Amino acid sequence: MDHDAERVKELRRWLHAHPEVSGKEARTAAHLAEWLVQHAPPDRLVRGLGGEGLAAIYNEAAPAHQGVLIRAELDALPITETSHVPWSSQHAGVMHACGHDGHASCLAGLALRLHATRPQRRVTLLFQPSEETGLGAAAVVADARWAALAAPRNFAIHNYPGHPLAQVGCRPGTMACASTGLCITLRGATAHAASPESGRSPAAAVAKLMENLPRAAAIGEPLTMTTLTHVRVGEPTYGIAPGHAVLQVTCRSEQDSLLEAEVTRVRNLVAEHAAGFDNTIELVEPFAATVNDELAVQMVVNAASAASLACVNPAEPARWSEDFGVLLNDARSRYGSEACGALLLLGSGEAQPSLHDSAYNFPDSLLQPGITVFEHLCRA
Incomplete structure (x- = not known):
């Protein structure tokens, strides 16, 4: 696992150094696709989903109506980086100031574990484009290939500066405005x-x-x-x-x-x-508002416990927005009462610069906790 951890960290730093804004994530998607094929080949890899999106399916033969989808984002922001880390953005005026490089790397790390130990359920890993503009999830759902990829259970992580490192936060009802x-x-x-x-x-x-x-x-x-x-x-x-x-x-x-x-x-x-x-x-x-289901929140609580991570129920939803709500609403329309999903927060440190801060850098120490929570959700 140490070798895998180092591999995921290197991927995260490469993504951080090569950011691309919404709708222009071609190189990011291509690099991730190549990385998956080399290190954690899925049963099927779907490219160009809803633009530059990427979907990797593991145990595709399992029933789709019992499947799980885990989603991360590809896009960066039009901000000039001032973090001064050795892997700072090489693209002037563009940087990963929201942690999407970390979220995508957690998903890639999850792929390594699913490849090593095959899941009982069908698992779809979605690397979604254009989250920052609110257009990506809708474009994915509108893609003709989406119906064959959709799953009743849907989960996503967002890192949360200002909160203890690796502390999980999840609440029923509105999670993001x-x-x-x-x-x-x-x-x-x-x-x-x-x-x-x-x-x-x-x-x-x-x-x-x-x-x-x-x-x-x-x-x-x-x-x-x-x-x-x-x-x-x-x-x-x-x-x-x-x-x-x-x-x-x-x-x-x-x-x-x-x-x-x-x-x-x-x-x-x-x-x-x-x-x-x-x-x-x-x-x-x-x-749209991202609204968590109570059953999915309990699954997150259980996953955090299994990963030995503290878990809290935030008193209020996050004020920022996330287009993950589009995927949750789509699952509800497709699967009715069988659908459940949640966005969970993962504390990225109390001294961490805020989201969209030019000095922001996703902490590498958050990668393995994120991967582990994802894995427990896939195997529940």
């Missing part, structure tokens, strides 16, 4: 800065929206919030009164229905404060 970005564009008319009254500047409307759009989470209520992320009014000049503005916000909630209500609130505010302008609102990077 639903969210969507909104790009709000206001169009008026430019004018000379000496006679701004002859144009239609959106500046005053933008000021009103900046004041009223943001919404903080309220204590004691289901989490719902809106964050203003970007504002641009006109161009950076001195002689032109602006005639164009763009505001970007992110709405999030622990329930899909509450997210819809929050998006409606934003639309109504734009209609109220920007009524004199031609305005458009575009929804981008939508994520």
Whole structure:
């Protein structure tokens, strides 16, 4: 196992050094496919799933309706790395700041164990593209080959900075919030800065929206919030009164229905404060809530116990979003009451830089705990 552990660590560091953003994970997928074929050949390997996705199936002859699917992500983020580790990103402006290199390496390490000791169940390992944009899971489900790969039991891990190393966190109900970005564009008319009254500047409307759009989470209520992320009014000049503005916000909630209500609130505010302008609102990077099943959570608790890892029930869902909820919802629609699944958190250290921090680096010491939890879930 020591040799396998070193092999997985080397893989993780290679992935970290060669990150690719959503929709462009071709080299990442190809490297993982080659690695699997060489070190843990599956019964079947499906490439190009939902874009650049990869699926490896072990014990394919076992009944599909009793199968397990374990999912990890391929994509990185458009961030310039400042971790200064020897295996830092070799691609300018792109890095694995969310730990997907570690998640994918845990899945590869699991493949080594499934190859060495064949599972009784059919196990599908899904290396999913484009999680960061919220589009990857939906693209995988829409792929014509997905029906033959889907499983009733679905699990995924996400590392969790700020929490004790290898501490498992899992809760029934919402585990990660639903969210969507909104790009709000206001169009008026430019004018000379000496006679701004002859144009239609959106500046005053933008000021009103900046004041009223943001919404903080309220204590004691289901989490719902809106964050203003970007504002641009006109161009950076001195002689032109602006005639164009763009505001970007992110709405999030622990329930899909509450997210819809929050998006409606934003639309109504734009209609109220920007009524004199031609305005458009575009929804981008939508994520459904990731909702865990109680039975799957108990399986995670049992797996953590079998792996001798501490396990806690978080009081609140993670505020960030994960498109793993799409796979859970798809399993429920296919398998009904036989479906169960959960996203679990794995503490990556109390002093670990936060997710999407330019200094982030997935801890290698988290690889074997992640692999072991995955293995127990596959063999339960």
